[in-house]
Amino acid sequence: TAQDTIKIGVSYPTPTHAWAAGMNWHAEQAEARLEALYPDVDLILINSPDPAAQASALEDLVSIHGIDALVVLPFESEPLTDPVLNVKDSGALITVVDRGLSQPGIEDIYVAGNNPELGRISAQYMMTRLETGDNIVILRGIPTIIDNERFDAFMAEIEGSGINVLDHKHANWNRDDGFEVMQDFLSRFPDIDAVWAQDDDIAIGVVAALEQADRAGDGMFVVGGAGMKETIRGIMDGNELVPVDVLYPPSMIATAMDVTVAAFKSNGPVAGRYILGATLITQENAESFYFPDSPF
Amino acid sequence: MPELAQTDATIRKPKIDLKMYGPAIALVILCIIGFSLNTAFLSEGNITNLLTRSAFIGIIAVGATFVITAGGIDLSVGSMAAAIAGIMIILMNALVDILGTGVLTVAVGAGCAVLLGALAGLANGLLTTKGKIEAFIVTLGTMGIFRSLVTYFADGGTLSLNFDIRGTYRPVYYDSLIGVPIPVWVFIIVAISGWFLMNRTTFGRYCTAIGSNEHVAQYSAINVNKIKTWTYVIQGLCVALATVIYVPRLGSASSSTGVLWELEAIAAVIIGGTVLKGGYGRIGGTILGALILTTIGNILNFTDLISNYLNGTMQGLIIIIAVWLQRADWGKSKD
Amino acid sequence: MPELAQTDATIRKPKIDLKMYGPAIALVILCIIGFSLNTAFLSEGNITNLLTRSAFIGIIAVGATFVITAGGIDLSVGSMAAAIAGIMIILMNALVDILGTGVLTVAVGAGCAVLLGALAGLANGLLTTKGKIEAFIVTLGTMGIFRSLVTYFADGGTLSLNFDIRGTYRPVYYDSLIGVPIPVWVFIIVAISGWFLMNRTTFGRYCTAIGSNEHVAQYSAINVNKIKTWTYVIQGLCVALATVIYVPRLGSASSSTGVLWELEAIAAVIIGGTVLKGGYGRIGGTILGALILTTIGNILNFTDLISNYLNGTMQGLIIIIAVWLQRADWGKSKD
Amino acid sequence: MVVESPMASDGLLCADSLSKSFGTVPVLFSVSFSLRAGEVHALIGENGAGKSTLMKIMSGFHNPTSGRIIYDGKPVTLPPNGGAEALGIVLIHQELNLSEQMTVTENIFLGREIAKHGILDRPAMTARVVQLLADVGLNISPDTRISELSIAQKQMVEIAKAMSRNARVLIMDEPTAVLTEAETNILFKQVNRLRDQGVAIMFVSHKLHEVKEISDRVTVLRDGQWIGTSATSDLNLDDMARMMVGRELSDLYPPVNEPNVDADIALTVNGLHTKNITDISFELRRGEILGFSGLVGSGRTEVFEAVCGLTPMQAGTITTFGNEIRFASVAQARDAGIVYLTKDRKGRGLLLNEGMQTNLTLLALPQFANRLMLDRKKEAFALTRAVRRFDIRARDPNVRAKDMSGGNQQKLLLAKVMEADPKIVIIDEPTRGIDVGTKQQIYHFIAALAAEGVSIVVISSDMPEIIGISHRVIIMREGQIAGTVSGRDINETQIVRYAAGLNEETIHA
């Protein structure tokens, strides 16, 4: 009967770029898999275009669907803390994904990637390839906490290495902006040795600009991030321009859904924190991160 | 004048304008759809949520009704809300050291927010009237300026309200008075004042006259620039008020706060029957327009029949149909 | 007729309209600023980049000039570009199996894109004219619809062109003819055709008449609805053309393609001197407006003097100042 | 006087029992008459009688509710929106139908461009326009924007536009309302030329002496009904007026009271300069009616727009009742008791999409408000009063201004400025488009106001009107005062001599 159904709301931002689309794909896969496995589990997926809409969606999940548990990937940490707290007050189990809330102790389960780690690993790779006096430029994401965490960790790590950061501009995790900002960097700086693009989408635009300007050779390389399947494919094939990638797995939402369902279905305790690493993907290990069916 | 007397009877026939009820009918249809999808739609909790949510866009749209009626447009409202929210948060956080975390801090913060709103509106208004720059360009410019200011203040991240003040401030969004949430009360008050101002005062009449024909307004002893500037100030005040009740909801502001609110507000105004070119404004319609927009979003959260990706399609279709219902010449065959 | 002759002298004075040159002056000032920040600004490479980038917004803005001159507005162009790009990519990928990866596939894909553009414009036009719904609402609605369609097709992510076709198609963006990149050639051709259509044909004159006073146009036996619909079709064609040269750049489309292009296009039109309320359109100004907007972005990438977060502030200020320069009554004292 | 039968089907364009209602409001009742080739047929009637409506039906702009139009002996359904021009039926609208932002050439050829495959032949059009403008004696550049022209010039452009159409039937709805005599004479020359070419011409006017001068036959409408059609030669002006109004008219002009030369000075203008006028000085006494005469564009309007704060002043002083003032806005002028009634009732006078009440109270709105709050009962009362006082005839009390007849719009505008209870009233072209009956009412009204001590300035291009009601007349020429006449000197010869610059007078003396 309806009363016995376990309703689990899953709320995350509307995908507007490839990584988020990958996340959405993993969420939908997990929904189908889990609902087939447990007929009494109903997962309700809702995505929202901005923080206020996500707050509204959380209200609706409680007032209309009467959920028993919530899996939430907050648009932003701060604004969604209170709304998630309200859901918790309704008695639901809370699983937070990726971006932590600004107040500790609300979530029962936490599943996340590691943004500072992504910046740090990227910087460490740069330092293995570059020497004192070499120049890099940075293309950042959309001005947000995620971007700041990645960028600050990168800058802290590279500090004192003698590598010059010529400039950093926001390319908004977007291929077009990546292309245009890189074009302008190329006009402006005659000597660039490497590019940290932070994200695989930006990296695609950067590569196009490098090729157009004929500056893709001479040991130039680009480090993106996240683990887009085309990028990983390129790494497997030995692409010298984009030789590595730093993982930020979009499948974390599926992990979170699994753990949340397990909280109702398994006997052991599942509450706790699950932090996924920011693995450096190289030609050696690329194969195990390659999902050809995912949109990302 | 016998000929006047004789035609009189024919004329006084009450003219029921079906189009007046267009927005109301659209809203009722939406409610029926919502109810049939899930009876919880008409639950008290959901209705309350709906009204509370409509309050933001509704309050801003009331201001936009004045601007549009007087022939202007304001694209900056969403960014203005974000900037006001950001500055208010910075201010309140700073005031904690001086005034503590009590009601006083909140009151001072809210007061400054209102002042900022008025000033931002004044800037838009003066640039449009004294600067003689198209309202579209002025407010497109200030839209960019306000938005980047909040990004700058937040250093690209999020500005958060001090946790202790949040406790003091929270009730402004979450509490109720006689069963009606406080934001809804504010909405009601703004709506009634707006209606009154538009329909029962010289100011409203002047807005209509200016939007209708600026030359005639000028020749009729109306201070066109002053009235136009005031419409932007009112818009700014409405944005500030909406922000004051918005901040306790999420306790923070970032560069993504209020994105696209300007389009939603203008859409609410026009769905409500106000004419975009000016000269005819309907506050009541605007309120209904805001409710319609919120209800569409609410209904789409009710069902997973439709791919989430197609939300935009549904919204677009419903908006177009809602306006078409009231604009088409239903009465024509009866003439 | 002495009494009529007397006004003659006042009128025949050749009026040099300083305002006409406003956008050109603004552009020159920007270039000087750019050059003083970094001499590489005027390098051939950067100028080529600038012109090529301007081509997208410029081509779309030429279409927008017609829509706005005839008193309409089209908010859907950015989403329309994304949707057309998405469908074109899906189509080309599907055609590989039938037609191979040669020029034919690209040509068929591009042809379909143009057709889609015309159809999308036709939909906007008919909803506005036959449906009697405000252009603002129609295109706000179709903006949501087109955007969500591309998100749907791309499953929220990115649609990528088959790698082999990309090789065939790539030159359309990256190659040059007599030293001028192909997108710039397209831009030039669209600009000249647009100018000709606006200033030298009955169609352009009818657009002006309709935007100036719809009633007068109608009483002059002009088919108002037909002309207005055509302006949207032209807008759609321009969007399609811009898309056809945009896709080979990165070979992909996603839900973030073309976001805010509508506002950029409208801003370009108005910076160029066209009046938002209609009745006065200047294609030449629009071209300059598009160049100004691209140059602002370019200059901001050329300096790290200004916090990244304040880019929006700079853009907003420059837009307002550029328009103010041409709108203020400079000539007043000289009259 | 021979009244013809209503239906004579010998004409080129005939109305056969045309009726028209707007919604439920009937405006025309089974009107029939015929228009012959090579005649000038005048149509006269009171404001709101239905003349414009009838003309619009006969040129396809309105559909009749019942009845037929017979053209060339065959019943036709005319194409809408000016499409009838293709059949040779051209209408000059009572209200100007020009696109303000476009140039003279663009307007004259709007919808009828000379073009090959849609590509404009601009030299051909310019050449044609130069010719047309010369024909109507308008010496302006074909590239002038309409917004830069005076109303009279706009009207002449409308006439040139109609001439360019090679009409078989030319219908002119009050073309001379805004023209001075000189321009009217040019128009009549063109009309005569067209008549000789066999064009059928319909001429609507409230200026009965013009009707007498130009027309061959006259048709009278009253309250939407056909009253009669006669040969013009059979009628004198009084007959026409009687047929229109349905009663005998007493004197058109009220007796002119002797002005009180000792009365206080209400307004003094000294050395006024603006963009187009130089060194204007005059005085206006309490209870005086001061006429301002002069040719089109002589700057009369600009003098008073400057006085009321509508046009920036470059030099000079203005004194009212002893206080030197300089109004920054119309509101200040109104509060000081000075109001200005514009001659551009459509562009500057009335909100066309609003009803009578909104328009009536707009200028004096603060009087109808208590601390911002509108007193709607007071407004409604004011409307009732104004309708009675100015005999505003609207069959539908909720009618929008744009649907009122031209003359009734003018009356509403007069009522609007009078709501401000002014001490000084400046009326620009007070009786433009007003029927004789109402004209008489307005003249008596002006005289009564003056008798109450209100000072009145009448700017008019209607010479008999200026002569008939003014105590004193100032004549302007090329932005300067050319002369002042008063008492017995107020006659046509004197005024024309000053206006044409034949009498020289030192003004400062």
Ligand SMILES: Nc1ncnc2c1ncn2[C@@H]1O[C@H](COP(=O)(O)OP(=O)(O)OP(=O)(O)O)[C@@H](O)[C@H]1O
């Ligand atoms: N579109 C309309 N809708 C409603 N009523 C109208 C419309 N057009 C005209 N009327 C009414 O029809 C009547 C006749 O108007 P019409 O303009 O034909 O008068 P007229 O004889 O030309 O008067 P005038 O001498 O003042 O120009 C008026 O009462 C007017 O208000």
Ligand SMILES: Nc1ncnc2c1ncn2[C@@H]1O[C@H](COP(=O)(O)OP(=O)(O)OP(=O)(O)O)[C@@H](O)[C@H]1O
């Ligand atoms: N060439 C022009 N360009 C722009 N505005 C003009 C021009 N000529 C006149 N005007 C404006 O038109 C209005 C009336 O002009 P003016 O005072 O010359 O007319 P007038 O003497 O009253 O003649 P009439 O009323 O017979 O046309 C004024 O506001 C004036 O500024």
Ligand SMILES: [Mg+2]
């Ligand atoms: Mg499900």
Ligand SMILES: [Mg+2]
């Ligand atoms: Mg008339």
